[in-house]
Amino acid sequence: MTDTLRKLRYRQIHLDFHTSEAIRSVGDQFDPQQFVETLKEGCVDSVTLFARCHHGWCYYPTKVAEPHPGLKRPDLLGDMIKACHAADIATPIYITVQWDELTARRHPEWRVMSAYNTTPHYPGQEPSTMSQLTATWHTLCLSNQGYVDYLTEMSREVVERYDPPGLFMDILGSHECVCPKCLASMTEKGLDPTVSKDRQTHDREVLLKFFKEFSAAMQDISPDLRVFYNSGHIFKGERKRYDDYGHLELESLPTGGWGYDHFPTSARYADTLGFDFLGMTGKFHTHWGEFGGFKRPEALIYECCHMVALGARCSIGDQLHPNGIMSPATYATIRPAYARVQALEPYLDGAVYQREVAILSVESTGLAGDWDAGRNHECDDAAARMLLELKIPFDVIDAQASFDDYRLLVLPDELRLDAQMADKLRAFQQAGGAVIATGESGLAVGEERFAIDLGVQHLGAQVARDPSYIRLLDDLHPGLHDEPIVLYDRAQSVEMEDDSVVLAECLPSYFDRRWDHFCSHLHAPHDPGAEALGPAIVQKGTSIYVSYKLFNAYSRLGQPIYKYIFAGLIRRLIGDGLVDVALPSAGRVSLTRQEDKGRDILHLLYAPTQVRGKGISDPDGVMRPIEIIEDVPELRDVAVSIRLDSQPKTVTGFDAGPLDWEYSDGRLTFTVPKLYIHEAVIIERP
Secondary structure, eight states: OOOGGGGGEEEEEEEEEOOTTEEEEEEEOOHHHHHHHHHHHHOOOOEEEEEEOTSSOOOOSSSSSBBOOBSSTTHHHHHHHHHHHTTTTOOOEEOOOOOOOOHHOOOGGGGBBBBBOOOSSTTTTOOGGGOOTSOOOBBBBBTTTHHHHHHHHHHHHHHHHHHSSSEEEEOOOOOOOOSHHHHHHHHHHHHOOSSHHHHHHHHHHHHHHHHHHHHHHHHOOOOOOEEEEOOOOOTTOGGGGGGOOSEEEEOOOOGGOOOHHHHHHHHHHGGTTTOEEEEEEEESSSTTTTTTTTOOOOHHHHHHHHHHHHHHHEEEEEEETTTTTOHHHHHHHHHHHHHHHHHHGGGGGOOOEOEEEHHHHHHHHTTSTTTTOOOOOOHHHHHHHHHTTTTTOEEEOOSSSTTOOOOOEEESSOOOOOOHHHHHHHHHHHTTTTEEEEETBBBBBTTSBBBBOSEEEEOOOOOOOOSSEEESSSOOOTTTSOOOESSSSOEEEEEEEEEEEEEEEEESSSSOOOOOSSSSOOOOOOOOSSSOOOEEEEEEEEEEEEOHHHHHHHHHHHOHHHHHHHHHHHHHHHHOOOOEOOOOOEEEEEEEEEEETTTTEEEEEOOOOOOEEEEEEEETSSEEEEOOOOOOEOOOOOEEEOOOOOOOOOOOOOTTTTTOEEEEEEEEEEEEEEEEEEEEEEEOOO
């Protein structure tokens, strides 16, 4: 295999092939030429091919496992690889791990056993939703060395036979297993199997042991082999989890239950870990495995351009028909997105995302939920959504990250601090770094006192009214006014310190709503004659504290006023942003730099989503509305201002061509004449 076929590429297909033994003619119409020509029509340069699927069957002449009983081409995998390599298409290989229905039937003793006497399909799903007669996979436990040995030998066979550039090892999660092996192991380690956190701790140890031993076994054969372990989410704060990964793939099907907020938050965290990474969407309208479902080409253009704008390469999920014929309609749908990514590639290699704001992730602390919850924390997502809508480039970081590269850290709603994190934040503040903390953020773990200096003292309680109101005492943002603003939550009860400034105060309603006294449809109005309940927003130097869980409120209600408050606080602390772009709130912006080529690239995106479906269950079993991208308006004359340290040489639109520009007082200004889904502006420096 050539070195170029080993590189992680920008235009990948993840080609599912989960094929039941009830289908007896598998691969009988596969044509290598049709296969490759269809991929080339879609501008694809890499495709993940299946060695073994969730049904437990293999698609090559294995001596360790079992070929699919209906397989008509003995080495379907090998024939695919040979055809792809001749066309310079890379071929990482897929192997299922914890879902293997054949092995689960033959070795029931290797199955995960739930503490609830049933096995949920996903972590967090209600046990009553699953039974032995449910049409879905049964999960295998990696505490069973017999299964691990079987899986390792099969994978070794694949690597020795096909020498792939990488392995995609699928379905590795925490199921709080209490099978006999896990019970014995937990007892030996002093863990209590009746305690959920102890079961999760044991699951984590089992997974990390598997990652280390499996990667070592594969790299003994192929030292440059990349191994990725897929859990459907990139978990924040668990850096040890990634010690044995070769790259990251961010599974995030927007219409399949992940939504459009999941990927940006995950991408801006993944980029801080130092890995090359892929964004992973699907051609499906809904979830994986949807035959005959097609996403709109406009959606794929937007999703893929957003991936590369945030530092990712691209992967689009497809599922091959059991007969082996590739779908021309699917690759006609994919082509516009991948043709654009292909044209953009000279401006992507080595491009480093520019930002000066970071969200200190609540998920990463492990204090606000399960270790293996499977989704971004709501507060992280809401803070990220606000910054995306405000066109403020950002990272999502954990406590292990360096704070030195950021001017502002955002601590969203529920970020309680242990001693080590508090020390690190105090050093950041003392060096002049700015902090915005909301709600419970900044409080010490297990205590009702602030662990860092935010200009307030906590009074150990919440305010006495729900809802209550904010009255702004400072002109923060043009979208705000001086009338009280309702917050549907109880604020933290705090008092300001002498050297602090109150930017807003908390006002009471007349009374809480009860059966025996209530007013109007929702709640009582604010009481003009009552004293304020205390500070709502306080500033001390370069730190601002908001007594409400502002991000949680925005996540639940989508009230733009809450976002305008946040925008005003950011501007108050760090002034004009790195980028200022006149786009609607659904617009997205990122700025990257190719240092070796002496240029910056500004990515502008606009494709508003619409809720069209009542809902689809996400991998946590939560029903989420289906957002789609279909009707995308064209925008005209988009004004842009960028802070640059020197005057540029040229400013050129990827689509628009040379642009007129001005440079004054450290800011570059220009106008993008047209924006349809995506435009990249290349700024050449002297």
